[in-house]
Amino acid sequence: MRERADPVLAAVIFALFARTFLFQAFEVPSGSMEKTVLAGDRLLVNRFVYSERGARGSGLLGRLLPARPLRRGDVVVFRFPEDPHRDFIKRVIALPGETVAIRDKRVWVDGRELLEPYAFHADDTTWPDDPEIADVRRMRDQLPERRVPPDTYFVLGDNRDASNDSRFWGPVPDAYIEGRALFVYWSVTPRSSVAPPARGVPLASPVDLLRRTRWDRAFVPVR
Numbered sequence: 763m764r765e766r767a768d769p770v771l772a773a774v775i776f777a778l779f780a781r782t783f784l785f786q787a788f789e790v791p792s793g794s795m796e797k798t799v800l801a802g803d804r805l806l807v808n809r810f811v812y813s814e815r816g817a818r819g820s821g822l823l824g825r826l827l828p829a830r831p832l833r834r835g836d837v838v839v840f841r842f843p844e845d846p847h848r849d850f851i852k853r854v855i856a857l858p859g860e861t862v863a864i865r866d867k868r869v870w871v872d873g874r875e876l877l878e879p880y881a882f883h884a885d886d887t888t889w890p891d892d893p894e895i896a897d898v899r900r901m902r903d904q905l906p907e908r909r910v911p912p913d914t915y916f917v918l919g920d921n922r923d924a925s926n927d928s929r930f931w932g933p934v935p936d937a938y939i940e941g942r943a944l945f946v947y948w949s950v951t952p953r954s955s956v957a958p959p960a961r962g963v964p965l966a967s968p969v970d971l972l973r974r975t976r977w978d979r980a981f982v983p984v985r
Contacts, residue, residue, distance in 0.1 A: 784808075784809055784810050785806055785807060785808065785809060785941075786806075786807040786809050786839070786940060786941055787804060787805070787806060787807070787947075788804070788805045788806075788807050788839050788849060788851065788943070789802075789803070789804050789805075790802065790803040790804075790805065790851060793921055793924060794851075794852070794919035794920075794921050794924060794925035794926065794927070795837070795851055795852070795853070795919050795920045795921060795925075796882055796920065796921040797882050797920070797921075798837065798853075798880055798920045798984060798985070799837070799851065799943070799946065799984060800949065800976075800979070801952055802949055802950045802951055802952050802974075802976070803946045803948075803949045803979060804946065804947055804948040804949065804950070805839075805851075805943045805944065805945065805946055805947070805984060806943075806944045806945055806947050807839045807940065807941040807942065807943055807944065808941050808942045808943075808944050809940060809941040810829060810941075811829055811830060811941065811942050812829060812830070812831070812832060812939065812941065812942070813829045832854055832857070832915060832939070833854065834854055834855065834856070834857060834871070835853065835854065836853070836854045836942050837851065837852070837853050837854075837942065837943040837984050837985075838851070838852065838853075838854055838915075838917070838939050838940075838941065838942055838943065839851050839939075839940045839941055839942075839943060840852070840917075840934050840938045840939045840940055841938040841940065842938075843931060843932065843934060843935065843938060844931055846938065849940065850926075851943060852917035852918060852919050852925070852927050852928075852934075853880065853917060853918055853919070853920060854915050854916075854917055855869060855871065855876070855916050855917060855918050855928075856871050856910045856915070856916035856933075857910065857915060858910055858911065858912050858913055858914060858915070858936075859909065859910060859912065860872050860909070860910050860916075861873070861907050861908065861909050861910070862905070862907070862908060862910060862916050863905055863906060863907035863908070864903065864904060864905035864929065865904065866888050866903060866904070867883060867888055867903045867922060869881075869918070870907075880920050880985075881920055881922055882920055882921050882922065883922055883923055884921065884923050884924065885923040888903050889902060889903045889904065890903075890904065891904035891906075898930070901929050901930060902922070902923065902929065905929055910933050911933060913935060913936045913937075914932075914933035914934060914935050914936065915933055915934050915936070915939070916928045916933045916934075917933070917934055943984040944983070944984060945981055945982060945983045945984060946979045946980065946981065946982045946984070947980070947981065948975070948979075948980065949975065949976040949979030949980065950971060950974050950975055950976070951974045951975075951976055953974065
């Protein structure tokens, strides 16, 4: 029995190691990153790519695994600053020490407008910078220039008109960033977006999951 148990134990230890240090599975809960990733996408998150930051860059792990600093444009998973028990996914727009501003939905970093082919605007309305307009509308499309504090990152959702991001609650601390989204390994259309299953097919059954699986999303890289 020990000969049989040893490989199982080794596999469990490796899985725990990979889950803690290397990779993380993440389910996209909303459409705030459309059309880059969709609600219901299951992503594989690279946890070690940023391991050179701080103490995570020391030791054998930091020397063996490829790592690099965060870059503008990275799609990252992080702990929500206002509720660290929740994970969010957004795109890094401005780095520590840079200035960021939004004018009529267009993003400017250090005085230069960003070219953002990934940005998606579902609403043609552009709200002006008028204090009589509700903050949630005005701040969506207009943001006065501000400097990103040290060790933090300004992040936005690609679905700019329907994203809760740094425009409303500020930049993300470096320590809260968990990793970079790599690719979609599985995608399931949310049940609320499709017709009920055929009579006799229980909800969340294998047949129902197969029916809602978006096969064309499998192994799509996140860019």
